[in-house]
Amino acid sequence: MARAxxxxxxxxxxxxxxxxxLSIAFLLFIAFLNVVKSGNLLSEANLLxxxxxxxxxxxxxxxxxxxxxxxxxxxxxxxxxxxxxIANSGAVAHRWYEAGHPPxxxxxxxxxxxxxxxxxxxxxxxxxxxxxxxxxxxxxxxIVGVILMQLLRSEVRPLxxxxxxxxxxxxxxxAMLAYAACALSFALAMMFLIQxxxxxxxxxxxxxxxxxxxxxxxxxxxxxxGGFNVVAWDAENKSEVFLSRGVRLFVTIPDxxxxxxxxxCAVAAPLVLFLLARVRKDDxxxxxxxxxVFISILLxxxxxxxxxxxxxxxxxxxxxxxxxxxxxxxxxxxxxSALVGGIFANLLYLLLLWRRDxxxxxxPDADALDRITYKTICIAFPLLTLMIAAGxxxxxxxxxxxxxxxxxxxxxxxxxxVYAGYLHMRITRGWRGRRAAYFAIxxxxxxxxxxxxxxxxxxxxxxxx
Amino acid sequence: xxxxFRKSSRKIWQTLSSIKTGVILIILCVxxxxxxxxxxxxxxxxxxxxxxxxxxxxxxFLDATxxxxxxxxxxxxxxxxxxxxSIVAASVERFPNSWRYFARPYKSPDxxxxxxxxxxxxxxxxxxxxxxxxxxxxxxxxxxxxxRIVRTNSFSLFSERNRISExxxxxxxxxLLLIFLGGIVDALYGWRGFLMLTPGTASNxxxxxxxxxxxxxxxxxxxxxxxxxxxxxxxxxxxxxxxVMDDGREVSKxxxxxxxxxxxxxxxxxxxxxxxxxxxxxxxxxxxxxxxxGPAQDISLGLNQIAALDPDTKVQLAEFIPDxxxxxxxxxARSNDVVNPAVHMIVTSVKNNSAVNVWLPEIPGIAENAxxxxxxxxxxxKTGIFTGLQVSHEPGQxxxxxxxxxxxxxxxxxxYVTHVxxxxxxxxxxxxxxxxxxxxxxNRNRDAFEIRFRQIxxxxxxELKPAAAAAMERQARAVAGxxxxxxx
Numbered sequence: 001m002a003r004a005x006x007x008x009x010x011x012x013x014x015x016x017x018x019x020x021x022l023s024i025a026f027l028l029f030i031a032f033l034n035v036v037k038s039g040n041l042l043s044e045a046n047l048l049x050x051x052x053x054x055x056x057x058x059x060x061x062x063x064x065x066x067x068x069x070x071x072x073x074x075x076x077x078x079x080x081x082x083x084x085x086i087a088n089s090g091a092v093a094h095r096w097y098e099a100g101h102p103p104x105x106x107x108x109x110x111x112x113x114x115x116x117x118x119x120x121x122x123x124x125x126x127x128x129x130x131x132x133x134x135x136x137x138x139x140x141x142x143i144v145g146v147i148l149m150q151l152l153r154s155e156v157r158p159l160x161x162x163x164x165x166x167x168x169x170x171x172x173x174x175a176m177l178a179y180a181a182c183a184l185s186f187a188l189a190m191m192f193l194i195q196x197x198x199x200x201x202x203x204x205x206x207x208x209x210x211x212x213x214x215x216x217x218x219x220x221x222x223x224x225x226g227g228f229n230v231v232a233w234d235a236e237n238k239s240e241v242f243l244s245r246g247v248r249l250f251v252t253i254p255d256x257x258x259x260x261x262x263x264x265c266a267v268a269a270p271l272v273l274f275l276l277a278r279v280r281k282d283d284x285x286x287x288x289x290x291x292x293v294f295i296s297i298l299l300x301x302x303x304x305x306x307x308x309x310x311x312x313x314x315x316x317x318x319x320x321x322x323x324x325x326x327x328x329x330x331x332x333x334x335x336x337s338a339l340v341g342g343i344f345a346n347l348l349y350l351l352l353l354w355r356r357d358x359x360x361x362x363x364p365d366a367d368a369l370d371r372i373t374y375k376t377i378c379i380a381f382p383l384l385t386l387m388i389a390a391g392x393x394x395x396x397x398x399x400x401x402x403x404x405x406x407x408x409x410x411x412x413x414x415x416x417x418v419y420a421g422y423l424h425m426r427i428t429r430g431w432r433g434r435r436a437a438y439f440a441i442x443x444x445x446x447x448x449x450x451x452x453x454x455x456x457x458x459x460x461x462x463x464x465x
Numbered sequence: 466x467x468x469x470f471r472k473s474s475r476k477i478w479q480t481l482s483s484i485k486t487g488v489i490l491i492i493l494c495v496x497x498x499x500x501x502x503x504x505x506x507x508x509x510x511x512x513x514x515x516x517x518x519x520x521x522x523x524x525x526f527l528d529a530t531x532x533x534x535x536x537x538x539x540x541x542x543x544x545x546x547x548x549x550x551s552i553v554a555a556s557v558e559r560f561p562n563s564w565r566y567f568a569r570p571y572k573s574p575d576x577x578x579x580x581x582x583x584x585x586x587x588x589x590x591x592x593x594x595x596x597x598x599x600x601x602x603x604x605x606x607x608x609x610x611x612x613r614i615v616r617t618n619s620f621s622l623f624s625e626r627n628r629i630s631e632x633x634x635x636x637x638x639x640x641l642l643l644i645f646l647g648g649i650v651d652a653l654y655g656w657r658g659f660l661m662l663t664p665g666t667a668s669n670x671x672x673x674x675x676x677x678x679x680x681x682x683x684x685x686x687x688x689x690x691x692x693x694x695x696x697x698x699x700x701x702x703x704x705x706x707x708x709v710m711d712d713g714r715e716v717s718k719x720x721x722x723x724x725x726x727x728x729x730x731x732x733x734x735x736x737x738x739x740x741x742x743x744x745x746x747x748x749x750x751x752x753x754x755x756x757x758x759g760p761a762q763d764i765s766l767g768l769n770q771i772a773a774l775d776p777d778t779k780v781q782l783a784e785f786i787p788d789x790x791x792x793x794x795x796x797x798a799r800s801n802d803v804v805n806p807a808v809h810m811i812v813t814s815v816k817n818n819s820a821v822n823v824w825l826p827e828i829p830g831i832a833e834n835a836x837x838x839x840x841x842x843x844x845x846x847k848t849g850i851f852t853g854l855q856v857s858h859e860p861g862q863x864x865x866x867x868x869x870x871x872x873x874x875x876x877x878x879x880x881y882v883t884h885v886x887x888x889x890x891x892x893x894x895x896x897x898x899x900x901x902x903x904x905x906x907x908n909r910n911r912d913a914f915e916i917r918f919r920q921i922x923x924x925x926x927x928e929l930k931p932a933a934a935a936a937m938e939r940q941a942r943a944v945a946g947x948x949x950x951x952x953x
Binding site: 165167371378381382385386389392393394396397398399400401402403405407410411413414417418420421424425428429454 | 484487491495498499501506536724725726733735737856857859865866869872877880912
């Protein structure tokens with residue numbers, strides 16, 4: 001099967017750059033408003049905004065490289081990451097000072113630490129391992145993290161008794177380092193697959209499946225007559241509204257469900273076209289699929305925009321209680337991450353599609369990437385082990401038992417087992433190359449579930465973050 | 466028949482010790498552990514919630530298969546035991562070879578080995594002795610050191626570092642087994658329970674999770690307990706002053722807080738919760754005569770206590786409700802939390818032969834405060850507090866922590882300590898030309914080792930040069946000398 005050559009789209013490329021540029025300008029404007037409103041230049045919120053702007057700038061520059069192929073964009077992206085890291089460090093220091101303890105006690109604080117570690121490791125990977133484009137994958141993750149942070153409760157909360165322990169700091173520091181190393185290994189594994197000449201169509205399939213899965217998860221909130229269910233938000237207490245212990249109150253935003261359904265079809269289109277191309281052995285469908293990806297990005301952005309707008313304003317009815325309730329972006333961090341994550345994943349695919357040759361030139365060769373991925377996991381695995389051990393020791397001191405089969409503990413153990421599996425396969429069975437890369441990607445998926453999924457889907461003792 | 470038994474037991478052993486089995490067992494552990502986090506588990510979930518979440522048929526199925534308490538189900542424990550066996554079998558199967566490799570270093574490589582080794586180099590030397598000497602010095606300079614291995618006509622060099630690294634993987638697996646052992650011991654012999662004390666009481670009865678009661682050989686007495694809160698009311702610190710009474714004697718004392726337990730005879734007492742019993746300890750009031758004649762009195766009442774306000778009037782504290790709610794003209798207690806306290810007092814007057822029901826706060830329709838000869842104002846309310854202690858005995862935890870430390874050591878050896886071997890063997894090709902065969906091997910981080918090997922070879926060559934230069938110098942001097950002799 002001849003490999004289809006997709007021609008550049010200079011017109012649409014420019015549209016992308018303009019779009020990204022406008023978003024950054026918008027963000028800067030909001031930041032300016034915040035400074036004016038609070039009268040305080042170096043507040044934590046402003047520093048975080050600055051970090052967001054810089055990370056977004058770095059991400060945009062990587063995309064700009066994707067569109068225009070100008071290599072200097074990468075250098076500027078690196079500088080932007082540096083700037084973001086400095087702002088982020090400022091935010092961390094500010095938070096630490098205000099709270100009187102290192103930022104580890106809530107999801108907001110953990111994300112702050114995680115994003116900082118991610119940016120730091122990105123810069124280390126660029127300098128030490130010479131993988132200059134690793135930011136293309138890690139920066140979007142950092143951006144999603146910072147956006148999430150903007151929505152979560154950010155007041156400094158004093159620590160409840162169980163969290164007042166040095167072991168907390170040890171455990172969470174280890175967790176942040178371990179998860180950041182895993183994120184890095186994911187990025188490297190993806191890059192290995194690029195260098196290993198995995199066909200671009202397969203990346204299309206993977207991105208498409210990921211986006212379809214994401215929207216399928218979003219569509220679980222679809223209400224029969226086209227409404228979309230979100231959790232209600234109590235603006236006064238800055239918390240979700242609960243009907244009773246552990247049971248959240250949902251409100252239905254009318255018509256948003258139809259939009260999500262439409263976008264679901266749009267993101268499913270590339271997958272369908274890909275399958276058609278395979279079945280009919282016709283590359284013309286691949287071209288259509290790639291155009292469909294571009295269209296789906298536009299529609300996904302539309303879905304995001306409407307979601308943002310509808311959740312900010314308006315009070316909505318609920319099927320479970322009388323009256324109208326407000327909601328807030330902070331009540332739906334998962335949905336927001338999913339929407340943004342989907343857009344980013346597809347943008348990265350387009351970057352690969354349009355600039356694959358340049359990427360292949362800029363990245364180290366496949367063998368080197370394979371080894372670097374392995375080395376990164378060799379760092380991540382001991383950190384994971386120590387994190388679990390520190391957590392167990394702390395649990396023993398706080399709750400009298402070092403292992404409770406709590407969902408978070410259990411999934412941390414599962415993560416550990418998956419990476420142990422990777423090491424076993426590599427060391428004893430000599431698994432290299434693609435199989436190892438897929439394993440590393442699986443490992444990171446489990447890490448993400450342990451970090452996010454367990455918190456939002458399976459509550460338990462670990463209710464702090 | 467004996468042969469077939471041996472054959473089948475050999476087969477079983479091979480299956481158990483194979484990596485494939487290990488991987489399959491790990492995958493099964495993962496699947497069932499994940500199921501245990503997704504399916505509601507009985508010990509932690511209210512039975513009502515369980516019935517709400519699953520249909521009766523589904524619930525029967527889940528209960529029957531043990532999926533509602535996965536982590537304590539027999540088959541899950543059996544799975545973990547099987548994993549331990551597989552680790553043991555895999556280690557035992559591979560250990561003899563590794564031990565041979567570890568205990569008997571391969572110091573003198575033969576020709577086949579030399580031909581086959583990937584990392585090798587040849588250095589031409591004019592003299593075996595000098596060449597080996599140079600190599601020794603080079604290895605010394607690079608911090609590697611070497612020993613001379615005697616061969617038939619000459620000797621060769623052997624240098625190695627970190628041989629322990631070959632045993633690293635066994636250390637890691639042994640540590641896993643230690644952890645499992647600790648877990649099993651705790652599952653069999655450990656226990657956890659709860660003990661609630663109010664200040665001034667002592668107890669040796671621990672309430673276990675299954676409802677039964679366990680009597681300790683010693684008692685715990687609570688002398689005092691307290692709570693500090695932040696400005697918004699969330700708890701900042703819970704503390705209890707505890708004393709251990711063994712045989713009636715006070716043996717040890719400690720003020721415990723969350724994260725800092727009291728330990729005695731292997732039993733640990735953790736500050737788990739703190740609360741108010743909702744029972745009244747004392748209420749301080751001021752009573753002022755309703756008709757304005759007479760001074761205000763300060764009194765303090767406990768439950769059912771009577772105080773005489775004057776020769777004629779008495780007041781009794783009849784009821785204390787920590788969290789009151791009025792329904793159908795009656796006052797009920799909604800909870801034990803001191804949220805909405807109400808006191809019911811009965812003021813009796815001998816002269817009027819009356820009893821008035823006074824309520825603070827004045828509950829409309831129920832309180833008769835207007836007809837009371839005294840007006841009461843509450844000044845201070847002291848309610849009972851209790852401290853909740855988590856009690857646990859975990860004899861196996863030392864094995865677990867030992868295993869953790871051993872695993873840290875093992876992982877360090879696995880990832881960061883490389884077993885490096887260098888050989889230098891003089892080879893002569895029979896025509897009087899000698900070469901030094903230099904070979905190297907490392908059990909991990911081979912790319913870094915390649916670089917190191919190049920360094921070693923370069924260093925050896927550097928060491929050889931002065932010898933060559935010295936030789937040339939001697940030659941030059943000899944020539945000059947001959948010339949001078951010839952010249953004389």
